[in-house]
Amino acid sequence: ISKLGVLTSGGDAPGMNPCIRAVVRTAIYNGISVVGIRQGYKGLIENDMFEMGTRSVSNILNLGGTILKTARCMEFHTVEGREKAYKNLKDHDIDALVVIGGDGTFTGALKFSQQFPDVRVMGIPGTIDNDLYGSTYTLGFDTATNTVIDAIDKIRDTADSHDRLFFIEVMGRDSGAIALRAGIACGAEGILLPEKATAIDELIELLKKGEFNKKSSSIVIVAEGDKSGNIYDLAKKVKQQISNYDIKVTVLGHLQRGGAPSSFDRILGSRLGYAAVNALMSGHTQEMVGLEANVIKTTPIEEALTGHKFKLEDDLLQMVDVLSI
């Protein structure tokens, strides 16, 4: 390959910047030119691209978000949209593409490389949701979980001081990864996940038991995609049955996606960016680089999308019930 395009797409995730830096510098080190594409597939279609050098990525290791900007682009899901993107790539003589993002990004990448197999494509898992097969961790998951833990610790102070029960919503439209990890790290009394139906009666019993056992506060973490319905309605339903606690709801929202990447995400981003360029140079395409058991590996994008997503660790869930008595 002689010229490589790099983009970030979908939801931003801390660790994307260290990853962009690694892609750019590994390519240039190996004599490959780099073009940055702004706003993901949108920039590819609208020809919003610029040449990058080693200094384009100076001092970004510590920055959250993505210097390339990101977007969710519906036009790229159409054959015509991808044709425009291909033409722009050819006009710039770009023969390989690194895409950093989550499942939407990978779906686009797969369609594109099936339509235009002459452009080599390598995916890098970048999403706080940690829901791609082929990498134990995705970029941003560690930082986002730490951010959530920090927020919940603060809420616990208030919950404890006022004898309150808090329902806290965390991100994860289809994934309970953040909810489960943060739940364990913060000693949550209940964790509600999209992957597992929750019996509300059981939750109420559990909270009543906590009240009986003289718990001064309780925290229930609810992943955004949990199927029990709106978190405010859920809190009301519980309030009807548990009168002693004052019940509050906090939705953490987009603060979970921002902030400086943790050491783990900086190192993961660097390793995956470096590995992606090396994989492209040795002829790989339509694959995703990931980290499993501390070893870098590649997985076909199709498998990354269809393999088991975040595998709910039942042992962790069982542990929550024991440790929160």
Ligand code: F6P
């Ligand atoms: O980044 C993934 C994610 O955080 C999901 O968990 C969430 O549902 C979604 O992004 C929301 O993103 P946005 O509001 O930017 O569309």
